[in-house]
Amino acid sequence: MAAWLLWLIAAGLFAAGEVVSLDLVLLMFAGGALGGMTVALLGGATVLQLVAFIAVSGVLLALVRPIAQRHLTERSPLQLDGVDTLIGRTAKVTQDVDVSGGRIRMGADEWTARSQHSGESFAVGATVRILQVEGATAVVGDALE
Numbered sequence: 001m002a003a004w005l006l007w008l009i010a011a012g013l014f015a016a017g018e019v020v021s022l023d024l025v026l027l028m029f030a031g032g033a034l035g036g037m038t039v040a041l042l043g044g045a046t047v048l049q050l051v052a053f054i055a056v057s058g059v060l061l062a063l064v065r066p067i068a069q070r071h072l073t074e075r076s077p078l079q080l081d082g083v084d085t086l087i088g089r090t091a092k093v094t095q096d097v098d099v100s101g102g103r104i105r106m107g108a109d110e111w112t113a114r115s116q117h118s119g120e121s122f123a124v125g126a127t128v129r130i131l132q133v134e135g136a137t138a139v140v141g142d143a144l145e
Helices: 003-021 027-040 046-073 082-086
Strands: 090-098 099-107 109-115 125-136 138-142
Touching: 003 046, 027 046, 046 099, 046 138, 090 138, 099 125, 099 138
Parallel strands: 090 109, 109 138
Antiparallel strands: 090 099, 090 125, 099 109, 125 138
16 A cells, blocks of 8 residues: 555544544644655655654644644633624514513524513514523513613
8 A cells, every 4th residue: 555545544534533622733734644745755764754743743732733723722711602793783573572471573583581670571563682591591681772
């Protein structure tokens, strides 16, 4: 079997192992294996292929991995995700909303909703503001608040 093909298989195995470990180390080794494959395709000796594998893996581990890991793990405290992105947005009432339930529409999405306080209700067509999300139900209040 050709040496470049063995390096390609090794790169694939390292990449597959990365999917399981999620530590970004095996992915850097996969890059090193691609470096070894490149030297093999250029006709380099086995020793040069190993040197290329070690050198490329080392450079990737030292330079690329810390940057990639920082981008994956650090997050701005102001960055919202999931249903938190809905809080503060306005929606139109499509079915009367009171403390026991109702429906609202935000863009193309329709949600179940309830008012925040008992005695508070919103008629069809009213604009409401989403105050919080509990499961699949938006808790809404007056949009003018």
